[in-house]
Amino acid sequence: MGVQTSGSYTIILRMETGPNVPFIHIANAIHETGGEIVAVDNVNRSKNATIRDITVNVSNAENEASLIKNVTKVPGIKIINFSDRTFLMHLGGKLEVHSKVPIKNRDDLSHVYTPGVARVCMALHEDPAKAYSLTIKRNTVAVVSDGTAVLGLGDIGPIAAMPVMEGKAMLFKEMAGIDSFPICLDTKDTEEIIRIVKAIAPAFGGINLEDISSPRCFEIEERLKQELDIPVFHDDQHGTAVVMLAGLINALKLVGKKLTDIKVVFSGIGAAGVACTKMLMAAGVTHIIGASRSVGIVRRGETYSNPMFQWYAEHTNPDNISGTLADAMQDADVFIGLSGPGVIGVEDLKKMAKDPIVFAMANPTPEILPEIAEPYVRVMATGRSDYPNQLNNVLCFPGIFRGALDCQATTINEEMKLAAAYAIASTVEDDELSEQYIIPSVFNSRVVEAVRKKVTQAAVETGVARKIPHEFA
Numbered sequence: 001m002g003v004q005t006s007g008s009y010t011i012i013l014r015m016e017t018g019p020n021v022p023f024i025h026i027a028n029a030i031h032e033t034g035g036e037i038v039a040v041d042n043v044n045r046s047k048n049a050t051i052r053d054i055t056v057n058v059s060n061a062e063n064e065a066s067l068i069k070n071v072t073k074v075p076g077i078k079i080i081n082f083s084d085r086t087f088l089m090h091l092g093g094k095l096e097v098h099s100k101v102p103i104k105n106r107d108d109l110s111h112v113y114t115p116g117v118a119r120v121c122m123a124l125h126e127d128p129a130k131a132y133s134l135t136i137k138r139n140t141v142a143v144v145s146d147g148t149a150v151l152g153l154g155d156i157g158p159i160a161a162m163p164v165m166e167g168k169a170m171l172f173k174e175m176a177g178i179d180s181f182p183i184c185l186d187t188k189d190t191e192e193i194i195r196i197v198k199a200i201a202p203a204f205g206g207i208n209l210e211d212i213s214s215p216r217c218f219e220i221e222e223r224l225k226q227e228l229d230i231p232v233f234h235d236d237q238h239g240t241a242v243v244m245l246a247g248l249i250n251a252l253k254l255v256g257k258k259l260t261d262i263k264v265v266f267s268g269i270g271a272a273g274v275a276c277t278k279m280l281m282a283a284g285v286t287h288i289i290g291a292s293r294s295v296g297i298v299r300r301g302e303t304y305s306n307p308m309f310q311w312y313a314e315h316t317n318p319d320n321i322s323g324t325l326a327d328a329m330q331d332a333d334v335f336i337g338l339s340g341p342g343v344i345g346v347e348d349l350k351k352m353a354k355d356p357i358v359f360a361m362a363n364p365t366p367e368i369l370p371e372i373a374e375p376y377v378r379v380m381a382t383g384r385s386d387y388p389n390q391l392n393n394v395l396c397f398p399g400i401f402r403g404a405l406d407c408q409a410t411t412i413n414e415e416m417k418l419a420a421a422y423a424i425a426s427t428v429e430d431d432e433l434s435e436q437y438i439i440p441s442v443f444n445s446r447v448v449e450a451v452r453k454k455v456t457q458a459a460v461e462t463g464v465a466r467k468i469p470h471e472f473a
């Protein structure tokens with residue numbers, strides 16, 4: 001009892017029960033160990049036995065083990081097998097490629113492949129710009145990672161990064177109809193990553209860099225932006241920043257404060273923390289303090305080996321305070337966590353200014369859990385889908401790339417990002433806005449369309465669109 005279950009850890013117990021075993025005995029055994037029954041399917045019923053699949057949310061592996069042990073003790077039941085729903089959904093990977101044109105006979109073959117394909121190749125040789133109409137480039141994005149900063153799990157390597165990149169590719173397709181390939185590179189070398197991404201770029205209309213640790217991610221993205229003529233977008237930086245700003249715009253409406261007046265404290269000065277800081281500065285926030293696990297509050301007068309910390313020290317912390325994250329929390333209006341699990345506690349929240357706003361965005365485990373923070377804060381948001389107010393870059397990257405691809409943008413610039421943030425924020429109407437609803441659901445179908453439209457408009461207005469869609473002509 002009292003165990004926090006997680007929608008992302010679901011097991012299915014297939015069990016056989018004798019004729020006189022009341023279901024309540026099984027339900028109690030599950031409930032006693034903190035499991036939450038979400039579905040019961042009768043698979044087979046005969047005079048002597050019933051076979052059921054019971055789907056249960058558990059909190060973690062230990063909880064799963066103790067639950068199974070407890071259920072096994074119920075007289076008259078036999079567990080046939082149990083499976084983890086998350087792993088079942090990953091069997092064989094989560095993606096496959098489909099062809100758009102059937103190949104039923106030699107004639108079809110001669111058009112889609114040799115000899116017919118050769119004429120198309122030569123047309124592209126003469127005019128490479130036709131790639132947008134004659135190849136998959138028009139609608140295809142590479143999701144590129146080196147596996148060094150996967151969610152908040154850290155440097156777990158390119159193979160272990162694949163499920164996240166496959167997941168991003170699924171989201172591109174499901175949310176915005178964009179085809180994408182997960183590409184996990186077995187190198188951490190900045191120059192080599194730049195070289196490889198440049199080499200694969202001809203097939204793609206955009207590059208989504210993902211989960212590449214800082215500070216290498218800054219140089220990789222900057223160089224690729226300069227050297228390629230397609231959008232290069234480090235999602236952990238800019239997707240996160242766009243969504244964070246959207247959430248903050250709406251949260252501030254609730255508490256009646258202005259961007260220009262607030263004090264914001266960051267935990268985590270990595271890819272996401274730096275980009276969110278820059279986005280807030282661009283939106284008018286002047287009082288920002290950042291703290292990192294390794295050096296505490298970043299301040300002028302110190303020398304940091306990480307060049308981004310040096311930049312941070314020069315551009316934030318107007319009163320140049322020193323100390324730890326806990327010291328920075330005094331009178332903060334907003335806390336933004338882009339670091340790791342459990343870095344703040346209730347004592348830190350109590351120091352914040354009136355109507356605290358807490359965005360604990362570390363994945364999969366936030367800087368503070370909502371059930372602990374909620375009594376002490378006015379607005380609480382996390383990056384997770386199993387709590388209200390999900391601040392996750394999935395609200396941004398499908399729509400921003402849809403908008404960029406539709407106008408064949410050469411880049412995704414600051415104006416396009418700001419347009420995306422305000423578009424996301426505007427999908428929550430004023431009469432819908434509440435502490436539990438500052439940001440639209442990931443499944444709100446209006447989000448991608450709103451972002452697409454505003455992003456394309458911003459691209460056209462700032463002169464980075466190669467094609468002007470009819471609605472903006």
Ligand SMILES: NC(=O)C1=CN([C@@H]2O[C@H](COP(=O)(O)OP(=O)(O)OC[C@H]3O[C@@H](n4cnc5c(N)ncnc54)[C@H](O)[C@@H]3O)[C@@H](O)[C@H]2O)C=CC1
Nearest residue numbers: 151152214268269270271272293339340362363383392393
């Ligand atoms: N909700 C969302 O949409 C997003 C959330 N994130 C989360 O933000 C976090 C950071 O991601 P990136 O900036 O891409 O990584 P990064 O590797 O570039 O930076 C991580 C930063 O957090 C600090 N940090 C890491 N673990 C920590 C811990 N346990 N305690 C204190 N500080 C810690 C590091 O010192 C570094 O400053 C991750 O948890 C990630 O899941 C990142 C992108 C999007």
Ligand SMILES: CC(=O)C(=O)O
Nearest residue numbers: 150151152236363393
């Ligand atoms: C959501 C995401 O991109 C991350 O946590 O890294």
Ligand SMILES: [Mg+2]
Nearest residue numbers: 151210211236
């Ligand atoms: Mg990421």
